Amino acid sequence: MSFSDFMIPAMFAGVLLYGLFRGTDVFGEFTEGVREGLRTVYDVFPSLFCLVVTVAAFRASGGTQLVTGLLAPLLDAAGFPPECGELMLLRPFSGSGATAIYEQILRSSGPDSRAGRVASVILGSSETTFYTMSVYFAAVKAKKTRYALAAALLGDIVCAAVSTAAVNILL
Amino acid sequence: MMKYIMTGLVAAAFVFAALTGRMEELSTSFLEECGNAVQLAITLTGVIVLWSGLMRVAQSSGLTEKLAALAAPVLSKLFGGLKRGGKAMQYITLNITANILGLGNASTPFGIAAMREIEREERSPDPQTASANMITLTVMNTASLQLIPTTAAALRLKYGSAAPMEILPCVWISSVCTLAAALTCCAVCRRAERRRRL
Known part of the structure; x- marks a missing residue:
């Protein structure tokens, strides 16, 4: 039993008990929240659906491998393990896709190899950028997102670069 | 923005499939993935x-208000113009706390609620355009704030790593740099936009 196993159940028990103690209609509020949650899913589902289907299409076409292949010499020259190219490319689009590629890297290169370590750090310090952006902006129906994409993608590039450098220096 | 990403991905997929002779795979992927997308949405529905x-x-019960008051000194610097103790700030606090603790996808519903409250509080005359605070929150969520990378650590263990958690310091350094770069970029772009308007 780890600390994180303890956290979620404790939070549920704690919040409900605190609510009861303060005289809140705990059941009524919870079910109302569930109803709101359903509406949230209804609102963000269309964007989510489009993203999942189009990203899968891009992967099925062999596009990610092709682009990674083209980028490989460039990445290699920059000191970035070429095995992690596809991970870096797919990570912003798909959480499950990135995890699948990450497992591939662990299987073929080993978790304690340089590629395995860099991949681990990238996976641990990044998020599914496009998924997050599409869901969050869909929630407020914002079409013009100004500099959001630029800032988020700059973050992803910095993440790949710093992850490589940190593994090289610290591990 | 999404219209370019969507069209770009599908058009690129078509060209690549034609080049690599994988048109059949591409064709089946459309039909298979729409089912997977619904499945993902159902899983997500439960969590949300x-x-x-x-x-x-x-x-x-007033619990979020207390939590938000604790985080206010830091968060009010990042999110200018939002009411201290207001609902938007409360949801932002919940979103960021859930991110840091890595609470199984809890950050998404909190983040969505925060986006809506920001919209309600700011009442922008141009609702089609994302506000600076909305962008800051979204960009923070595209960087990883999670302290313990549970997925990576679990998979490292599964594939026989001698030290699954040795990546921790590297993950922290990388997370902090990513967040700093993204937020700095936001601040620079915001200033540039303002100058262009003057």
């Missing part, structure tokens, strides 16, 4: 609904 319910209880 669960946390939305708990969030409402925490809200009406």
Whole structure:
């Protein structure tokens, strides 16, 4: 039993008990929240659906491998393990896709190899950028997102670069 | 923005499939993935609904207000113009806390609620355009704030790593740099936009 196993159940028990103690209609509020949650899913589902289907299409076409292949010499020259190219490319689009590629890297290169370590750090310090952006902006129906994409993608590039450098220096 | 990403990905997929002779795979992927997308949405529905319910209880009992008051000194610097102790700030606090603790997808429903409250509070005359605070929150969520990378650590263990957690310091350094770069980029772009308008 780890600390994180303890956290979620404790939070549920704690919040409900605190609510009861303060005289809140705990059941009524919870079910109302569930109803709101359903509406949230209804609102963000269309964007989510489009993203999942189009990203899968891009992967099925062999596009990610092709682009990674083209980028490989460039990445290699920059000191970035070429095995992690596809991970870096797919990570912003798909959480499950990135995890699948990450497992591939662990299987073929080993978790304690340089590629395995860099991949681990990238996976641990990044998020599914496009998924997050599409869901969050869909929630407020914002079409013009100004500099959001630029800032988020700059973050992803910095993440790949710093992850490589940190593994090289610290591990 | 999304229209370019969507069209770009599908057009590129078509060209690549034609080049690599994988048109059949591409064709089946469309039909298979729409089912997978629905499945993902169903899984997500469970998580979102669960946390939305708990969030409402925490809200009406005054718990989120207390949490937000603790985080206010830091967060009010990042999110200018939002009411201290207001609902938007409360949801932002919940979103960031859930991110840091890595609470199984709880950050998404909190983040969505925060986006809506920001919209309600700012009442922008141009609702089609994302506000600076909305962008800051979204960009923070595209960087990883999670302290313990549970997925990576679990998979490292599964594939026989001698030290699954040795990546921790590297993950922290990388997370902090990513967040700093993204937020700095936001601040620079915001200033550039303002100058262009003058």
